Amino acid sequence: MLDSTELALYRRLAHEQAVGRAPSLVAAVVRDGALAWSGARGRVGEARPDDDTQYRLGSITKTLIATAVLRLRDEGRLALTDPLERHLPGTAFGSVTIAQLLSHTSGLTSESPGQWWERAPGADWAALVASLQQDATKLRPGFKFHYSNVGFGVLGELVARHRGKPWFEVVREEILTPLGMHRTTPHPVGAHAEGFAVHPFADVLLPEPSPDAGAMAPAGQLWSTIADLARWTSFLGGFTGGVLAEDTLAEMRTMNTVDDTAVWTTGFGLGLMVLRHQGRHLAGHTGSMPGFLAATLVDAATGTGALCLTNSTAGVGITQLCVDLITVTEELEPALPAEWQPSTVDPKLLALTGLWHWGPTPYLLRVRGDGLLTLNPADGAGRASRFHPTGPDQWLGLDGYYAGETLTVGRTEDGTANHLNLATFIFSRTPYDPAAPIPGGVDEAGWR
Template sequence: MLDTTELALYRRLAHEQSVSRAPSLLAAVVRGGEVVWSGARGRVGDQRPDDNTQYRLGSITKTMIATAVMRLRDEGKLDLTDPLERHLPGTAFGSVTVAQLLSHTSGLTSESPGQWWERAPGADWAALVASLEKGATKLRPGFKFHYSNVGYGVLGELVARHRERPWFDVVRDEILTPLGMNRTTPHPEGAHAEGFAVHPFADVLLPEKWPDAGAMAPAGQLWSTITDLGRWTSFLGGHTGDVLSADTVDEMRTMNTVDDTEVWSTGFGLGLMVVRYQGRHLAGHTGSMPGFLAATLVDPRSGTGALCLANSTGGVGITQLCLDLLTTADDLEPALPDEWFPSTVDPELLALTGLWHWGPSPYFLRVQGDGLISLNPAVGAGRASRFRPEGPDTWIGLDGYYAGETLTVGRDADGTANHLNLATFIFSRTPYDPAAPIPGGLDEAGWR
């Protein structure tokens, strides 16, 4: 990035490390699928950490578990509305659905019973299930957002059962390796930071412990680097490679529930946090484990993301730092829009474009360069949606009021399109066109 931009980013990082007394703090900005700036402050041992120094990710691990679950869904091995019992029989909470577990609306207890799982050696799956026989569900499933680490321990086991191997092997082989994330591991390997608690009233440190979390490991076990987390942030922003389709990642980023219900600023999609900030809708996740803090956020519209890693139990404004780096990058160096090029359009599809009417209300149908069509009110926002092709003269809504609904093209005897049927709403070329099958028919006297 420009020298002036890099100075502004580095100054924000330096300020946070100094004021928050972080033993070390790393950050990066991604754009266009790659890290375009990174910086570090503090020390790991007697050296400055670099982009390949491992830090613990904490709950960012959940985003990778969610991705593994969505791969199973896309392969047809499960449905998000399936009850857990269909895939993991024998639990006391088998009625909760896969989607509820992904979006933290299952009502499951936030933490596993017994000792604090983040600082105690983890139990195996059988012991975890046994500990949850009573009182596991704290709220009615689907009632409201209730963050559950336990839910992701459960999802990790679901992934392992379907693939018939440990959850991390699945994540490594299906997600990390294809994305080139070779320094993301369940335990530190090579250069890594030690985790510390910083004394609240003195500049001294206490080393933190990080035992293996056992069956709870899918909730926060992984370690990673700026380089690898930069690739993951780019993945969440839409550079998905062959791991997931762009549509599925967009589905994961779509808000299912809100955390703060008054004027929401944070919500959850399917495994991803959704943050509303200064008119932006960002996606990603934060992470916290004893001795470590982490965050990754990306703006899918601008393609800019930011990520931060610290080896401190608390006190670092990791999320706000991410937000500030992201907005600084876009304010000082706005991303250029994609260059426009003309494209080839099927003549039959081109014939569908232009003015249509729902009753007396005019709409424009347009062909987009990405193979989609859009149907938008001619005036105002209204019920605007995009559609992807499903078959001959059949389209499926992707967003807005008509998300998931079917649009079919009706034709007369000579094959000319004379109406659109969108979820039973009939759109005609002219208002209430007599040639279109208007529900209820038309007054024989017509317009007067």
Template sequence: MLASTELALLRRLAHEQSSCRAPSIVAAVVRDGELAWSGGRGRVDGETPGADTQYRLGSITKTLVATAVMRLRDEGKLDLNDPLEQHLPGTAFGSATIAQLLSHTSGLTAESPGSWWERTVGADWDALVESLKDGATRLRPGSKFHYSNVGYGVLGELVARHRGQSWLDVIRAEILRPLGMTRTSPHPEGAHASGFAVHPFADLLMPEPSPDAGAMAPAGQLWSTITDLARWTSFLGGHTGGVLSEQTVAEMREMVTVDDGDAWTTGFGLGVMLIRTEGRRLAGHTGSMPGFLACSLVDANAGIGALVLTNSTAGVGITQLCLDLMKLTEQHEPSMPAEWQPSTVDPKLLELTGLWHWGPTPYHLRLLPGGLFSLAPADGPGRASRFAPVGEDTWVGLDAYYAGETLRVGRDSAGKPNHLDLATFIFSRTPFDPAAPIPGGVDPEGWR
């Protein structure tokens, strides 16, 4: 980046470290799948922390566990609508579905019974299940958002049962190694920051514990570095490295539930936290463990993300800092639009494009890059969706009102397209074209 951009980013980071009294803090910006800038402030063992200094990720761990679950789904080993009982029999909360566990809508209790799991040595799976025999489900599954750390302990066990090895070994083999995340581990290795609480009324520190969380570890055990977390932030933005398809990661980023009422600004997809602010739609996760805070957010549409790691229990505005780093980057170095280039188009697809009518309302059908179609009102608001091909003259909706619905092309006796059938709605080339199978028929006297 330009020196002026780097100075602006470092100054914002320095302000956060100083004003929030963080023992140390590191941050980075990713752009188009690459680490574009990183910086550090404060001290770790007397030195300024760098891109290879480990910090605890906390709940960002959940996004890796969710990815392992989605790999199982894509392999056909489970369905997201499956009840947990089908895969982990014998629990008191087996009616919750896998999708509900991923999106924090299972109704499962937020924390494991007994001592605060983040500060004590964790129990094994059998002990966790035993502790959840009574009162584990706090809300009706599917009724509303209720963040559950326990739910991700459960998903970690689900992954382990299907793969025949620990959730951590699965994460290492299927995610960390393929993505080159060599400095992500369950406990600190090499250069790392120690976790501290900062006294609220004096400039003093208190060391925080970091025990192994046992069966609850999938909810927040992992440690990582700016370099590795930058790779993971890019992954969530769509640079998947083959670990998942881009379509599956996009599915994880889709809103499932909101956690803030009517006009959503925060919510969850499938294992991914979502934030909507200042015209952005961000995906990622925050993390909080004793002595540590973390945040990883990416705007997949703009191709930019930011991440922050600090060794302070509280008090650092990690989410706003990520947002500010992205904003500063775009203010100082706005991205260039991709060059438009013509492409080869199948004539059979080209003849489908143009003007169609739903009743008297005109719509435009356009070809998009990647072989997709867009169907949208010719003017003004209305139902608009993109469609992907699934067979001869057959398409499926990708988003908005028609997500998952089928669009079929109808042809006349000469093979020329004369109507579109979209979830029983008929679109014709002219308003209420009598040559098209308009539901209810067309008045024989026509327009008058």
């Protein structure tokens, strides 16, 4: 990056470390799948932390668990609509679905019963389930957003049962190793920061505990570094490294439920937090454990993301810092649009493009370089969707009003496309074309 950009980023980092009184604070920016800038303030022992110093990730752990679950879904081992009972029998909340657990809409209690799980040695799965036999569900499943650490302890066990090995072994083999994240571990290894609480009224520190969380570990156990978390942030932005299908990752980033119900700025997809800020849609997650705060956010539209790690229990505006680092980067060095290049298009597909009409309303059908179709109102206002091919003359809606709906091309006897059938709506080449199967027919007298 330009020296001026790096200075602006470092100044924002330095300001947060000073105002938030962080023992140490590290941050980075990723662009186009690679680490573009990193910086550090404060000390870990007597040394300045660097890109290889481990910090605890807290709930960013959940994003890896969610990825492992979506891999199972893509393999056909489960459906997101499946009730938990089908995969983990014997719980008192077996009716909640996998999707509800991923999106924090299951209604499960936020914390495990008993001692504060983040500061106490964790129980095993049997003990956790036993503790949840009574009053585990606080809200009607599907009713509203209710963040649940317990839900991801459950999903970690789901992953372990399906793979026949502990959840971290699955995450390491299927996600961390393929992405080159060799410094992400359940407990600190090598250079790492000790977690502290900072006294609210004096500049003194109190060491915080970091026990193994047992069955709750999938909710926040992992430790990682700037270098590893940069790879993960890039992954969330679309550089999947073959670990997950791009469409599946986009599904994870799609908002399922909102945290703030006015004009929403924060919500959740499938295991991912979704933020809306100044026209940008950011996806990622925050993390909080005693002695540590963490955050990773990325704008998939531009490929710019930011990540931050600190060894302080509270006081550091970790989420806003990430947002600001992205904003500074985009303002000082805006991402360039992808270079346009011509592509090869099937002549039969090319013949479908152009003007279509839904009733009297003109629409434009276009074919994109990636093989998808787009159907948009000619004036830009109204229902618009992208479509993925699923068979001869059949396309599946990917977003907007027609997400999940089927678009079918209707043809005459000589093979000419004369209408589109989209969820029973008929689009014809001219408004109310009498040659197309317009529901209700077309007045014989025509336009007058």
